[in-house]
Amino acid sequence: MSRFTLPRDIYHGKGALEALKTFEGKRAIICTGGGSMKRGGFLQKVEEYLKEAGMETELFEGIEPDPSVETVMKGAEAMQKFQPDWIVAIGGGSPIDAAKAMWIKYEYPDTTFEDMCKVFGLPKLRTKAKFCAISSTSGTATEVTAFSIITDYQKGIKFPIADFEITPDVAIVDPELAHTMPKKLVAHTGMDAMTHAVEAYVSTANCDYTDPLAIHAIEMIQKNLVKSYNEDMDARDAMHNAQCLAGMAFSNALLGIVHSMAHKTGAAFADLGAHIIHGAANAMYLPKVVAFNAKDETAKKRYGVIADYMHLGGKDDDEKVELLIDYLRKMNDSLNIPHSINHYGPDGLPAEQGFVPENVFLERLHDIAANAILDACTGSNPRQPSQEEMEKLLKCCYYDTEVDF
Numbered sequence: 001m002s003r004f005t006l007p008r009d010i011y012h013g014k015g016a017l018e019a020l021k022t023f024e025g026k027r028a029i030i031c032t033g034g035g036s037m038k039r040g041g042f043l044q045k046v047e048e049y050l051k052e053a054g055m056e057t058e059l060f061e062g063i064e065p066d067p068s069v070e071t072v073m074k075g076a077e078a079m080q081k082f083q084p085d086w087i088v089a090i091g092g093g094s095p096i097d098a099a100k101a102m103w104i105k106y107e108y109p110d111t112t113f114e115d116m117c118k119v120f121g122l123p124k125l126r127t128k129a130k131f132c133a134i135s136s137t138s139g140t141a142t143e144v145t146a147f148s149i150i151t152d153y154q155k156g157i158k159f160p161i162a163d164f165e166i167t168p169d170v171a172i173v174d175p176e177l178a179h180t181m182p183k184k185l186v187a188h189t190g191m192d193a194m195t196h197a198v199e200a201y202v203s204t205a206n207c208d209y210t211d212p213l214a215i216h217a218i219e220m221i222q223k224n225l226v227k228s229y230n231e232d233m234d235a236r237d238a239m240h241n242a243q244c245l246a247g248m249a250f251s252n253a254l255l256g257i258v259h260s261m262a263h264k265t266g267a268a269f270a271d272l273g274a275h276i277i278h279g280a281a282n283a284m285y286l287p288k289v290v291a292f293n294a295k296d297e298t299a300k301k302r303y304g305v306i307a308d309y310m311h312l313g314g315k316d317d318d319e320k321v322e323l324l325i326d327y328l329r330k331m332n333d334s335l336n337i338p339h340s341i342n343h344y345g346p347d348g349l350p351a352e353q354g355f356v357p358e359n360v361f362l363e364r365l366h367d368i369a370a371n372a373i374l375d376a377c378t379g380s381n382p383r384q385p386s387q388e389e390m391e392k393l394l395k396c397c398y399y400d401t402e403v404d405f
């Protein structure tokens, strides 16, 4: 038996934010990040609409990018005090993910972070509050997914919480929120969405329900991402929908080792003063993983189908895989994303000298590879890597060398 779960309501299109006026409840806590939603005037609108719906509101602000376990615990405490019956999270993937984890702790105060990380092991939520997610970036699709990514900075590891219980009740996908994104954010989140769609399509958990969503998302991202990066606002609008479709696909078909590697490298060098931003990590690793997975016949055929939908040409599946890899690398060039960790600058832009020195990378390689294998996303990857293969793959991602194993 398989399960396909999405939010009960997805409001989309310009002005979708106004759906908040129709919510029923007494108290709504609004969770958000560092200030971009306030600067854009969206936070004020959320407060206004909820008040119009007759609700008392409280703000939990300042959720940092790649949110920590500590922030989750603080937010849950604020919820305990305020006792909301709606949790409304607005912003990028970070504040929405943090709010999802806060929700678990609010409903079950004795739950530890370790408990939350047991895959598909959450107790029933919605005994206290319902959850609405309003995305302002066009990438993570966390507004429709069963996932939340929280970073344990003591361990330097990002942990995915995965359970359909945390699939929001309502998603609001209003493209106006994405208009204020700076170019770099468009690039990174857009390639995150592309990775979601490609990984969902070749995942071992793919099915007839997820395939059309993944393929259509890929076509839309191919058509619109670079244009959106170059400030075409119609393309920006289309990307906001495309990333959401990709999310509907991967929330149910799951992901693969591009994400396992991104999760385990993301914070592994935080002590050197920089993260490898999630979307940028995916963008660098995706072409390598396509080459690795294509050694599996079923995956190779599926990459061939993707290449066909993208009209890349190629006389057989081997050629189609090559053309797909080339295309993805060219997208990275158009979006000013580096190809490998050794050229990943502290600001996420290509740099002659990246921020991760070779000796540090090699010292940590064994543990990163072991952790990536254990990541929740590895199980649905079409090819299961050994420790040795994962280390080799990560080396290819560091040096930008060819994957021939």
Ligand SMILES: NC(=O)c1ccc[n+]([C@@H]2O[C@H](COP(=O)([O-])OP(=O)(O)OC[C@H]3O[C@@H](n4cnc5c(N)ncnc54)[C@H](O)[C@@H]3O)[C@@H](O)[C@H]2O)c1
Residues within 6 Å of the ligand: 033, 034, 035, 036, 064, 065, 066, 067, 091, 092, 093, 094, 095, 097, 136, 137, 138, 139, 140, 141, 142, 145, 146, 147, 148, 149, 158, 177, 178, 179, 180, 181, 182, 185, 189, 192, 278, 279
């Ligand atoms: N839950 C999931 O299914 C899922 C999937 C993929 C990634 N993630 C996680 O999501 C996080 C990344 O989320 P993200 O890429 O959306 O970025 P983010 O939420 O970390 O935000 C990045 C920066 O962009 C700013 N910002 C957000 N929206 C803006 C806008 N419209 N205009 C101007 N600035 C804006 C934020 O203030 C922040 O400084 C990572 O922790 C990643 O691991 C989660």
Ligand SMILES: [Zn+2]
Residues within 6 Å of the ligand: 140, 192, 193, 196, 259, 278, 282
């Ligand atoms: Zn992602």
